[in-house]
Amino acid sequence: MNIEQEITHRAASIEERIHPYMPTEPGLQQTVIDAMDYSVFAGGKRLRPMLMEASYRMFGGTEDTVEPFMAAIEMIHTYSLVHDDLPAMDNDEYRRGKKTTHAKYGEAMAILAGDALLNRAYETVAQAMLAHPEDSRLMRAFAILAEKAGIYGMVGGQTVDVESEKKGQEIGREKLDFIYRLKTGALLEASLVIGAVLAGASEEEAGRMEQAGTKLGLAFQIKDDILDVTSTMEVLGKPIGSDTRNEKSTYVTFEGLEQAQKDVKALSEEAVSILDGVSGEHDFLRELFLYLIGREK
């Protein structure tokens, strides 16, 4: 398997299948409909829906009930980026080489587009449930999604991240772990668990997928910190050393480069070993894990 090709191929397929869940009916509120569309289709690896679908297939899922949830988690991920980029938050004008939503549509429309995407995620889930009222797995998946996206999940992590940056203070190790676990980790966990639950995995299996997601999320972010120190601007496509310049505490600051590299390796092995311990074909998922942790950008 050429994993890069496979990822590109799957991402394209996911984009195509997510699109119908976006609002398509035109109306006087067209600006925000356009801004939602722009935000979701401005690129991105489609990592969360990709993980969700792979987990769903791993546990023998064959239906398309996973699709609305793939769309929903990508909408939630996107809304979080749109709001994160706002002037009052990270104040980013560009993301992946394209103008951020507020840079293109203005701040008010970006706030509303983010709100509309978050709400649309649940509207999508609600429609899926109405179409399969007898399938209680959708209900569990909904509850997991809402919890992981919420104040004790992703938004909780964003809060501490924003506060830490604003105060320009030394961030303690406890806060760093909290941010890493929730800001990115929570939705990665949700992706793997929801895929498993929708395919009928047991509570125990779903729990293991959650653990794998935790390790993956942590490894992914430590890798980010490492790349900020070791990569080159050419490879990374963005300025390196930005953490150092911003005096930002990272995993590397706390543990040193060498230990950080060891920890990524260990976390990666743990994540894969959890996967290997669960029955179900997961060649792609294993490769995807290793790719995400081994990437050079």
Next chain:
Amino acid sequence: MNIEQEITHRAASIEERIHPYMPTEPGLQQTVIDAMDYSVFAGGKRLRPMLMEASYRMFGGTEDTVEPFMAAIEMIHTYSLVHDDLPAMDNDEYRRGKKTTHAKYGEAMAILAGDALLNRAYETVAQAMLAHPEDSRLMRAFAILAEKAGIYGMVGGQTVDVESEKKGQEIGREKLDFIYRLKTGALLEASLVIGAVLAGASEEEAGRMEQAGTKLGLAFQIKDDILDVTSTMEVLGKPIGSDTRNEKSTYVTFEGLEQAQKDVKALSEEAVSILDGVSGEHDFLRELFLYLIGREK
């Protein structure tokens, strides 16, 4: 019935019953938990949960399954106010005599608190569904809530409202109707319909409650426009004539004061007559409708 006393009494009871659905577990994300709490409990008439509960009782509902939905719609209403007040939107420093969320907690925390409230609404609904997995009425109520709060509901109305204000342009009658129907109307409709659906009302009955909500919402907002012209600052508690100063097109601008007053009366009578045409005890609901439309502030 002294309707003002009854409303005050019910609002207090609703606040007490909504509270347990808010996040209570402390954590490093405490600022946003506090900001959510501040936003929801900074006052307010609790109109939407009050309408929902009254509609639920009207159709014979006796359980407490309506409570999580009452909490959810109040969270959604509140998040929309928090985001509406932001500097990039209406830029309001005070609401109901208290500092707005961003004025108290900063802009970033207000954005996150709004996001967290919207998400919490659905988390609350998800938990209610897990507690009553056999009750398909909750599923329908969830779908109605998500639709009415979304891009073809409330957020759609907010979009056109914000755009009209920003451009300082003459707003056409079509846009005014669109804003009135969706920005406030959609959640009032949702309140009445969800109450009915949760109590087991028929599709036809739910449809009538939706119509009543549409009329009520429109009358409520035309009344707002009228009060901006006819009331005094002492009574209204906020500057009058602000629409005129801001050269804002309102229903009164289009139809004139006299016609607007006639239309409020007609809409009010229609709303009440729809109510009267549906079987079920609805003395309080009728009084509440008349009070909301007849209010002098």
